[in-house]
Amino acid sequence: MAMLLGGIAGNAIAPGLGGFVVGAFAGTRVRRAIKGGVAVKKRVFVSFDFDHDRALKEFIVGQARLPDSPFDIVDHSLKEAAPERDWVNKAKSAIRRAEIVLVITGTQTYRARGVLQEVAIARENAVPIVQIIGYKDRDCTPVPNAGRVYAWTWENLKKLLR
Structure with a gap:
């Protein structure tokens, strides 16, 4: 650019x-x-299960606002079932603007259609993807084809999203 x-x-x-x-x-x-x-923050698209894990998205947005955060949330998952007919085009545009896609895995994320489409879009556009585990006390199955899974710690986020 x-x-x-x-x-x-x-x-x-x-x-x-x-x-x-x-x-x-x-x-x-x-x-x-x-x-x-000057610290240039990495542009991150957050993919998450809209129906089950909206609170996780709010947590990551909060962490992006911390003074030592190396990343900025440029966009986040769009509700796939929304009445917007051009949902896929909006997702493609948002993911292309990002430098990395962060998938937050919850208990149902691995089968959330919107997340699966966002991962496919990221792969098509060669946007790197990482996954973090959304809950320490629950089974969180990784999303297929979405890369390695990391624990959600501040140190991991700073390393992965730098």
Whole structure:
């Protein structure tokens, strides 16, 4: 994104391919400088069982607001059964904007149709996926094809979502 924006700006200043290339190079350098000096938070899409685990989504949103959080919630699961006909398109768009998909596994998540579709969309778009266990005191079956499962700890979140 930084390369594209830099290229557009460079082309506006010095029209032509040279301006675009120089601008693109400058855009990537500026992004790296910003990342080095200011914490740039990773954009996370949260996938969860809307019908059973909305409280878990609220917990992760709360953790994203902590001052030392390395991640930001850019979007979260859409209710698959919602009357919106373009649900899949909205999910695709949201997942493409994310740098990682975080699946929160509850007791029924492994068979939640919306979560399964979101995982498939992430796979189609090569967006990395990680799963965290939503409940310590319940059996949480991992979601098929959604990657490795981790314990939900603050230290794990900071490592996985950095």
